[in-house]
Amino acid sequence: MSDAIDLAELRQEFRAVLDAETDAGRVRRHVHDGGAFDAALAATVAGLGWAGLGIAEADGGLGLGLPALAVLYEELGRGPACLPLPSTLLVADALKGAPDAVRAQWLPLLASGEMFATLALDLDLPPGDRITARVPHVLHGDAAGLYLLATTDGRHLLLPRQAAGVTVTPTPAVDRTRGMAVLDLHEAPVLAVPVDGSALCRHAALAVACDSIGGAEAILDKTIEYLKIRTQFGQPIGGFQALKHRVANHKLRLESARALVAMAVQVAGEDGGARSLGLAHLARAQAADAYVTIADDAVQLHGGIGFTWEHECHHYLKRAWLNRLLFGGEDAALDRAATLLTESAA
Template sequence: MTMLLSQEQELLRDSAAAFLAQEAPVAQQRRLRDARVEQGFDTPLWQQMVEMGWPVAVLPESHQGLDVGYLGIGAVFEAIGRNLSAQPLLSQAVLAPELLIRAGSAAQQAQWLPLLANGQARLALALEDSSGQYPAHRSGTLAERTASGWSLCGEKSFVLDGVGAKGFMVLAVSEEGVPGLWLVPADARGVSVSPMRMIDSRNMAHVRFDKVALSSEMALVGRPANRALEEVLDRGRACLAAESLGLLREVFERTVSYLKERVQFDVPIGSFQALQHRAARLYVELELLQSSVLAALEAIDSGSEAQVPALVSLAKAKASDLCERLCNEAIQLHGGIGVTDELDIGLFFKRARVLQRLLGDGIYHRNRFAQLKGF
């Protein structure tokens, strides 16, 4: 595996890095947090990202996408992590359109894919039940057959970008326990949405479905729910691992710079061998994470579907573990100032804690990797 970016992917990477550093830096995330913006991102800025083609970056040309591959979009997510840029890219460019392509009908694709591409509407994946149990394939949300169709009852928590979404792609089980996916409009009778206050100040929602009437046109039946979901979630996990990589590299570099600048006993504390050893170990872990992330992204691009689950779980497990370890080390190496709000390290720490658990934490993905390898 060469793991080299194409010219088109390099252009996307460089333009994303420059744009986000200028228009969506860490300072903007602080402003969004302080203003308590419910949707968690700036709408005009998101529209600029739409105009740059990011929501259709990985979609195939047959669906009017740019088809730059996951190595390309992974570079964008790495830049997002470095800048703590708040945007709904994961849900709108990966989870929703990929699930529509795999499980949606031609009518559903024709209705929703153009809306996602031009930023006129957003869809949110409603996966986890209110218990927070993961994985959520044994959903407690029930789609019960009625005389006129089906009735949906249940609650979903940690719905990514759920506040302001025009519809929800809901995982529910039938009375026989068979999982299924439903595309439910947000304004349907019986749907109620409330924001969840997360430590990273991003858009998360709690959604309640109270006897929501479902019709056959709302079912996503292109592929079995479990198969379609796992394929899509693995792509989302790879992107989260790439975002984690960018965030952790930025935290590491800021910490090393601080070690070189902070003077104690008339010398920079970075001259102390014990601190150098701690930094060196973190550097090695970052390099291992980068290799894992690139391998997962390239496996997706090459169509090696048999290898994707294990490589993605390897990358996500490493990313989740390092989100905890490296950020903890960064806080400690900064000393007392590391726990103050005035220092941006705290914002990175909080985002890392959420990334650590999104779509499965390290424990889940280590177990999944072991099972995939026959242990």
């Protein structure tokens, strides 16, 4: 399938499904139930083929590129969707250069939605094809059936959940729309696969950035609607000048981050060098910061109801905070962006 696809139409399709499947009540019920992911949403997504969006047609997918994935990541962030789909798409994309046997074994399972996958970056793991180690803070580790472990010395190790010596322990996270887990490995067999490490880091950074843009936009829109209907002193509080200014500043912050993310996605398709990776890290840092700032003030702007744990503001705020911490965190992303963009400009 060609990348020449109408992204606006694709966005409308994603949003129509997710608006119906990720309403506030459903997200709240999932959070209270404490499941690894929304199984009903996963079934819907599998039937629509979203898990194969970025996988080549020869490997059972739809063969779309990063711009289409970026749209999907944004729309999943708007929900916020309780689904380990971005991590699965990240692993699937990383495996596109793997040997034929590896792709044939795993990519059809990922493309069909039969199995989820996830990754962990910057790990200090011992050498060898059998690993004994503890891997903490694995995003969606409790939902995945396949793990891609990227080490600080440049190795990329594939690990099935069902392999001998693998113990998965779900752990609590600030963001209960997504799961976390600890992997305890005891002589667990791993398979080293060829992966473009820079491309994987760039894709991971952009996935976080796009999720942040989608979530920030959603909670800002919900806040604006609330300000239109909440009355005080006989008029909607949205008419108060001070609140107008706060919302306008948030809108400016969001659009600035959105423009940077859009440029990073475009450059990633044109240049695989230091500049594209630096822009991805910078976009991720700015988008995550905007998300935290907007979501935090949304609680304040919703007043007393916003402070209750039951309100959806807290789902967005907690997701925003986890986005800020993922894959090395915001400070590390800024440091990497500064180094890479300086290098590319030299």
